[in-house]
Amino acid sequence: MSEHVVVALGPVDADTVTPVLGDRVTFVTDPAPADLAVAEGAIVRADRRVDEDFLRRTPRLRVIARTGVGVDLVDVAAASARGIPVVITPNAGSRAVAEGVFAMALHLTKRLRPLTELVRDGRWAERGAVPIGDLDGAVLGIVGYGRIGRRVGELAAAFGMRSLAYDPFSPPPPEFACADLGELAESSDVLTLHAPLTEGTRHLVNERLLARVKPGAVLINCGRGGLLDSDATLAALESGRLSGVGLDVFDPEPALHHPLFDHPDVVLTPHLMGMTRRAMTLTFVDAARGVEDVLAGRRPAAVANPDWNHRKVTA
16 A cells, blocks of 8 residues: 655656556645645656645645756745755766767867758768868867766767866866866867756856857857847857857747747757756656655755754645
8 A cells, every 4th residue: 555645747657657656655646725735746847846835735745856957947946944955966868968069069170060951951062062061179168067078078078078167066076177268169160068957157157258269160059048148149240259158948948939940050959968868768767756754754865954853844
């Protein structure tokens, strides 16, 4: 007989999470108010909001597990006040996002869109007019040297690139570190963004920084949409300062159309680079494991409110 109820907020693969949660848990994929009233755990997709209203409707809740690392839509403070850990799954999608960075870098550096159009339109004789770049020997500038940033650096080495990194919160190792973001921009052939979005990092890539970017650089954002100023980015493309832009994240989401989207040297994906088949399976497993840990009285591997277990639980 089940001892616990765990609910899903958003689409969660029951076949993946149920074996991890175990026989003592009833997992509800489409919870009604009655299910929320008795739920002790919730597995929450990134686009679902967890606020004080939701917490009032889940008086028995003991753990929230977010698929991914962003907690923009989770009231972490309110959860902490209730003594509820907010589990995150930082490892599951790191490798998938890093691969997405290189998918975009290759697409833009190798000019796949204009070359496809040349062949499709029968303009073979014009192929010499499309300059093709190289990753081998190029410099990759990594903004934010966490799990994803480090993995991007590992892949860069396989392509023969030299990595430099800047992190506004935690300095990278000396062999990669740039103390100044502008210096990183001046040195990088490909600039990739992986910093968290805070008041201090909003529009980190702005007109002032783009004026220092190495001419012809490629800019990729698989981090957070608010890290770059779209108007300034479009201006840098139109001036030739940037040769290409790849965006997987937007501000807001779902994305509102911006003229940047229409530029031929821009590639867009709808915040899916971390949601490959394998990454989603790993994310669900890690989220379910975090819920199971808390219900069993163990500390989960990663939480967004690391001091949660030191707080007094309130009614």
